[in-house]
Amino acid sequence: MLLNFLDELRAAGISASLKEHLTLLEALDREVIEQTPEAFYYLSRATFVKDEGLLDRFDQVFQKVFKGVLTDYGQEAVDIPEDWLKAVAEKFLSAEEMEKIKSLGDWDEIMETLKKRLEEQQGRHQGGNKWIGTGGTSPFGNGGYNPEGVRIGGESRHKRAIKVWEKREFANLDNTKELGTRNIKMALRRLRRFAREGAADELDLDATIRGTARQGFLDIHMRPERHNAVKLLLFLDVGGSMDPHIKLCEELFSAANAEFKNLEFFYFHNCLYEGVWKDNRRRWAERTKTWDVLHKYGHDYKIVFVGDAAMSPYEISHPGGSVEHMNEEAGHVWLSRVTHTYPACVWLNPEPQRIWDYSQSNKMVRQLMNDRMYPLTLEGLDDAMRELSRKQG
């Protein structure tokens, strides 16, 4: 029965493996916990979930599986239509009325009855005292009052429901990241070029031994520590059609920022022209001339453009084609200047690769980049980094 649990967890995107499963079995075997549903819930949570962002999803899966297993009604968990459970109104009960409601018995009995009710019941029900639905006094459903109530979805009203995992306390932590910063960082590591520069604060053992042997007395050599010496220049497209990709770009940027010491970045809009900027709020006030950028950063810098390359073809091909200002030279002139100055140069596109061909401007940019355009996915990033680290010339 627990294998089913594992499958469900994996189906829900919680990357549980056999390793965790065996750990859980071992823990059960060693009787780490008392045999209560809560303790089992806590134990399996500590075993399977390794990221607080997934806690909420775990609660949901647990609820689904546990409900199916413990209640034992049929092989498949009964799918309860959501609108049954939508709490519409709650019957107002006085204290005496509450007294009157007698509990049906223990857990098994309740579940047994629930099973029967589920079989009998066909439609949505509300306000009675036998059927499942909302706002009644039956032990099943939600929003009602019964001392031994089992709540199925929805909000708890009387705080008497038995299950903790239904509270879903971690709902606001769920943040599904398809391309987490760790993954991005791992992809960016391809670009590591270790070099020693800076202050000499590490003992160079080989050089010391060699020196000592030659001199006849202790001759200590020091050397600077190794670190990533790759120089990266990032051009980020902002605004307009890039807005849906902001989060992805932010993640890429923060990962790159942590990984590279020599990282410079500039923003542009749609296509590269004579000016770029570093602060989007002051993009008109504080511009850097693209010529200055080309002159300032040596040709050993590696260039990464991030943009969707979706624009009017004129923005690339014609002077004055920019949607924002009067550009004296066409976009393709500027792009070629960059690709000529810097041999290592790629374009990352957050749009999916299959729709690239539908856009004229995309084809033009790809041509200008010598086909070095990659989708902003892990694989694409990996390929792009390989291209950048290729020996140039």
Next chain:
Amino acid sequence: MDQKFTGTKNYVATDDLKVAVNAAVMLRRPLLVKGEPGTGKTVLAHEIAKATGAPLIEWNVKSTTKAQQGLYEYDAVARLRDGQLGDERVHDISNYIRKGKLWEAFTSPELPVLLIDEIDKADIEFPNDLLQELDRMSFDVYETGERIEAKERPIVVITSNNEKELPDAFLRRCFFHYIKFPDADTMREIIDVHFPGIQKNLVTKAMEIFYELREVPGLKKKPSTSELLDWLKLLLVEDMPLDILQDRDPTKAIPPLHGALLKNEQDVMMFERLAFMARRQGR
């Protein structure tokens, strides 16, 4: 170590935390603890050590910490120097091997609790480099050719502040617990444990202010448990009369001694501004 961890005199443990700790202690798998800063991640290791009567070995990880430093370091410079001076010790290489925290934990005469604090501070490869060592609880010393093996697997507690994500392979080997911010009831218990005999209504009032403050949108650093405890301590030390908290003068919207709660001048300014606006609306 059969008795179960149930929290200690000074530490209030929730049920889920107890289960996670007991599972980690009994199966001797590392326990990874995450949570907002100030919710007692590091303290947990201290309390587990206290509850089990085991010595605590602390390894505080920094951005420059290498995994190797946890095992051992070979001090070649000292050996070279001694060689120069003709010291006898130079013939035995083990004189120049400095034990790391993991080594200490593996060979400790008593079963220890090993705390690896803020593992996310280190390089992205750091956890991967410790995989084998934490899994098998043994490692080789290449300089002397000996193998250091733990007689009994130590209890390992690892804390993380989420600055970097940890690799999957590493996570698979751990139990995980996320210390969520305590609700009002748990908080009251925590306060009781730290300040027994504190005035009931002072606590009630202070907690009201505290939770209100946490609700303020856009705070850079939300005050957490440790800040609340500090603040209460200050209120007690200053002997703040209760009525200052109770009928909070609307012209002084900032709670007294707020420095213990708000750690960021932008937050203080924003709070003042919000309070000012609330005041205008109230008029």
